Amino acid sequence: MTDIRITKATPSTDFDAVSRVYYETWLSAYRHLLPTGVLKQLSPDSWHPERRWQHTFLAMNGTAEIVGVCSYGPARMADYAGWGELYSLYVLPHFQRQHIGSQLIDQALKRLSQTYANNYVRVLNNNLAAQKFYLQCGFKKTETVLEDATRFGTIRELMMIREG
Template sequence: MTVITIQSANAKTNFDAIRKVYWQTWMTTYRGLVPSAVLNQLTPAVWHPEKRWRNTQLALNETGEIIGVCSYGPARLPLFADWGELYSIYILLAYQHQGVGQRLMAQALSTLRQKYQHLYLEVLVTNIDAQHFYTRLGFYRTTMTHSSHVSGGKLKTIIFASN
C-alpha cells in the first residue's frame, strides 16, 4: 500500500513539481472534457502556484514526490464576496480513486471553514466524475454557471456550494 502524506506548502516548496502535476493532470483528466485546442496550448509555465503557497495543500508519496495539489482561498467571483473558494484540486492519474483527493479536500475545507461560513467551487460542466466527487463531500449543485474564455476556447463551469 502506498503511503501518502498531506502537508501545507511553504515558501521552499518545489513549485516546478506542482506545475508539472497541474499540466499532467490537465493532459490526462481533461482530454475529451475540454476542447483539444485548449489542451494543446498548455505548458507547465502557464501555472503560478507560488502565488498561492500559503493556501495550498500537497499530497506526497513515500519518496516525497508531489502527486496531488489542492489550493483555496477567498472568493474570486464578486457574487461570492465573503465566501471561501476551492480553487483547484489535481491528482496525478496513477493516484486517483485512492482517497488522496478526499484527504486533500478534508484539510483544505477544514482550513477554509475556520474563516468562511460559506464555500463554493467551480467544476467543468463536462466533468461529471468531479461533480459526483464534490457532491459526496457535501457540496450541492447550484443553478449558476460561469463561462471563461481561455486561449484555445471557452470553458463553462457550474457553481457548487457548501454551507
C-alpha cells in the first residue's frame, strides 16, 4: 500500500495537477458510463479547482504527487439549502482501491459536519460502484434522479443523502 498523506489545498497548490487528476479519473471511471462525446470534449482545462481551494482536500503520495482530490461545501441546489454537499471525489486510477477515497471523504465529512447536519452527493445513476462506496460511507439512496439533457444524450444523477 502506498504511503498517503491527506492535506488541505492552499492558494499555492498545483491546481494544474489537480485538474489532471479530474481529467484522468473522468476518462477512466466514466468511459462506459457517459456518452463518448461528453468525454471527448474534455481536457484538463475543463476544471477550475482553484475556485474552491478553501473546500478541498488532497491526497499526496510519498513523492508529494497529488493522487486524489475531494471537494465539498454548501449545497448548490436550492432544494437542499442548509445542507452540505460533496462536490467531487476523484482518485487516479492506479491509486484506487487503496482506501484513499475513504480517507479523503472522512476528512470532508468531518469538515462538513462542523456546519451541516445533513449532506448529499450526486452520483451517476449508472455508476453502481460509486453508489456502493457512498453507501459504505453512510449515505442512502433517494428516489430523486436529476436529468441533464446534453447534445450527446441525457445524463442521470442519483441523489444520495447522509442525515444527522
